[in-house]
Amino acid sequence: MINQLGKREILIIKHLINAKKPLSSDILGVILGTSPKTIRSSMTFIGEILKIAGGAKIISKTGSGYAIEVEDENEFRVFMQTFNAKYLDAYWIPTHTSSRVAYIMRRLLMAREHIKMEQLMEEHYVSRVTLSKDLKEVRKLLVTYHLRLEHRAKYGLMIIGREFHIRVALVDYLDVDEDANASIHYDERTLYLKDPKMLNDETIRALIDYQISISNNSLRKIIKYMIVTEYRLKSKHFPVILPDDFVNIKQKVEYTVATRVVKSCALNWNEDEIGLLAVLFISRRNIMKNEAFSFRLDTQAIAYSEGIIQFLNESLSIDLSEFDSFRDELAKHLRGMIYRITFGIEKRDVGILESKGSNPAFEYAVVACKWLSEVLNQSIQETEIAFLSYRFYMFYRLLTTKEKSNVLIVLSSGKNASDLFIYELLGNFGTFIETADAAEFYEIPFINMEKYDLILTDIPAIQFNVSIPVKRVNYIFDDNDLQKIKSFFVHSQINSEQFLSYFSEEHYFREVDLETKEEVIEYMLQSMSIEDVDTRRKILQREKTSSTERGNSVAIPHTNYLFIESPRIAICLLKKPIIWHREYCQLVFLVLNGKQEKEPFIALSIAKAATGNIQFVYDMIRTKNFKEAHEVLETFIESFELY
Template sequence: MNQRVIRIIQLLLNQEDYMTVDQIKEVVKASNKTVRMDLKTVESVCAPYNIELIRKQGTGIRMVGPDSAKLALKNKYNIEVDTNQEFSPLARQSYIALRILTATDPCKSSMLGEELYVSKATIHKDVHALRDYFKHKKLEIVSSNAGIYVKGKERHIRDCIFDYMMQNEKYNMLSELILNPDYRSTDYFIYPSIDYTDKNFYDLFNVVLETKLSLFDELSFDRMQRLLIRVFISYIRILDDCPVALSKDFMRKLENANYYHEAEIICEAIEKAYSISFNETEVHYLQVHIQSIVSDSNKTSTDTSAKVMAYQLIHGWMKQFDYPFDKDEELFSSLYRHCKPAITRLEHNIPMENTLLPIIKNQFRNTFLITKDCCKVIERNFGYVISDDEIGYLTLHLVAALDREKKKLNVLLISENSVGVNKFLQQRINDLVPYMNISRIIDVRSYRDEDLSEYDLFLSTTSATIITDKSVVKISPILDEADILKLNTVGYEHFKEKNNPSQYTKEKS
């Protein structure tokens, strides 16, 4: 439960007289709108305890119910307070970041401390830890007598809000709002420091999706969700009277660009549903973000730049690997499709969070570093700064190309069984162990006379097979489940060694 809601429950539980929304607002340091939204949550929490919120026109609000019920609610509240104390440093910093980014007034460190159940000193340490990241986003965290606030251009503030929403562990909860047609709102604050509940997200997402624009069919689910979050951020910033600014030259360039009509339809749908107004700049701002994640097949300049970028990457990889990647049509096609929206992101400094980046860096470390090195040429030629998130996605295209060229292990099967059993065993291994190919089967009595240098691995149905300085794996003639597991484990290690990209990279001076 949101900490502010808990504070309101505590206020009303300990107050016999009526309290006005303004009085509650002053205590919890929130807007009238936020307090009224919180009071709806308070009502739903109180309902199971037969406690009501009585509203009296011109007087205020009072909590009414049996004393035993109030005591039970108070006990529950105390338990919930304890659970809310378990904020990790990163979770606290994410909370503070979103709070100061979306607040309309400076946030007092004392109030942030009360919300997070930590000292003012801890809040100051967390804010200090945030400063470098905000600086990287071209924003400044200002601490003054009035409180803590963020200084910078509105588009950078929106980008930073987007980043923290994407990085937050609650991000995945938004997927259910989109995917589950039977979703039932609980007025839950998905992001505790943002004054909007799951219902607010759900309602706005549906308003946008009900436009049934064809562009949604072009997007993967992840990209569609990213676009919906961008729209939501624009919506809440307009509500808080925080307009975005774009230069006149940039606006003129966008007049004949793609996706203006789609952006306009989305904005009109929100205007109709919420009685707010998107000015022309806001429509163009949304248009840019649609362009950044949708391939723009009609924009010639982007087409040309995307082709050049794809070719430069491919030739960079060719210098690093002993393989003609320029002959791989599938690599160029997939890379070109990625580079088209990527160029829009890079041109306008639009971040794209790569949730797979830690896995990519760990599992494909060498390939990632090679791609990062190749991107330096693109940065020089185009004047872009390419983030690790973007490089991570480019790395996956190279990984896919390398996978297409990976060679199975050339395996010799040494057997003491009949031809029929051997054929059965050969087919089983080829079908069930994807890393291996049984290219030849020989009798156990003749393997010593064979040239074994061309084989990567040896399998034998008898423990009597001994090959000096070579690995021999003992299996049963019928290949049971234990054998399959063993072969896949052993085979994968040999397969990785045989196809290790570092073996094909040229030595650097």
């Protein structure tokens, strides 16, 4: 049943799950670039799916909006496991065409000969014009697999590309419409020549014996790849041949694992096929933080890691070399990443929009991939950039919390009770704290408060006559206490008034009637009197590297270099939503990064955090002048979280 959900329905469910309060059809309509009427229709369909297969239902609260109410926890948990994988795939589903695209992809990938357009038109009861639009989207998807669609007169359509890439694409499209058995062709029913459970069990045994860790999703994809490979070989498709420069792959433990799996599963594969299975293990392997890393066998990954660290220092003046473990942790990631890029098997099961929108280290990964792309002489897909950004995030907070706070603890039960309090405080916020001292309440008038940045106490704050902030919390922190303390430390890194100064009335544009992102960017730059051709080129280049759409009907075009002394942010409200890259967009923030920020991209990160709040986006799109927009910004900045 879940496979019947389209992209809009998937996004609606995700918003409802994440929402802290019911969401109206008006808000969801603005965020998803459609009408409230369409949202209400989708809600009815979602409600039917959840009732049958989700252990939940849609409830509508008058004056508030829609929410999901769970009726069966176990059934809903099972539903969510499948849904989360479906949500990651939704990014690749075209926003403005139907789910036919996924079916056509699978149909063409499984075909042994050319398929005529008339045949597809009859199968779907669509016109040539409609099918042509769908095929345009199919071509876009095929590019991400390093494949292309050939159309030969009198013959029809056929996918062209390397056998290995066809297999990888097939892995992702095996489950399309798995409930619609009537639509499955004979070729697909004969696909499973080997027992999937046997392949799964033997692979798990080998991974455990050789202490290799991969995610459950990666395991599932590798098993599917083995099924597809066996089918393709039995169907007389050409076996894959490894490049000569990968002969050293036999020295790696993953090749030993692949050899054992092939032998134990009685697969009649040659050495090159075994080598490609080993490549998949390498590309999907998780090398844990405390896991040994071979400098002898992986000197290339170490060299690339050092090159990226040096490039980030030169480009953004950030010195990651001071963190001893970062080089090795980055090299562990690059080991698999290099194989994925080289063989064209980039990760796709990554939350791209989440990473763009909520990971403040995403831009560091973009800059790092610029260097890596030039060194490898290959383009890097944004899924890989998003995946790499999580590695950078591990060290981002260390980079942005160099100015640590000195905290004074004052408890009603006295200094003797402060040890546990300080232990818990440092456990949660140690990266933000330089010192944590304790004092009795009566000692406050005699203490030099210039030494401290914050007082934490369980005594009413009104009783303190001091010039520094006082936060009242419980002796044992609850969620509100943690949020209160976190808010202070985050805001101590950012000057809120300074951020608001980056906006100005002359850089607020509304009712802008344009059709493409290029037109929007050009309009905003001209309106801001930015005539530098190089700036426009770099903004568009940043778009090409990884689209700046961040979901929620928002795009934030920007450059990856420090353009001016102080950042500037322009606001553009489009008259109607447009397709920015894959997503609808109506609110555009154009950010010109500045040299005076404490760390690169701080203003950009706050803009991303703001537009992650759908109420903020809805309120901003409804503003009629800059005064109203500024009020929306002020309301947000009072309670925002950067991390």
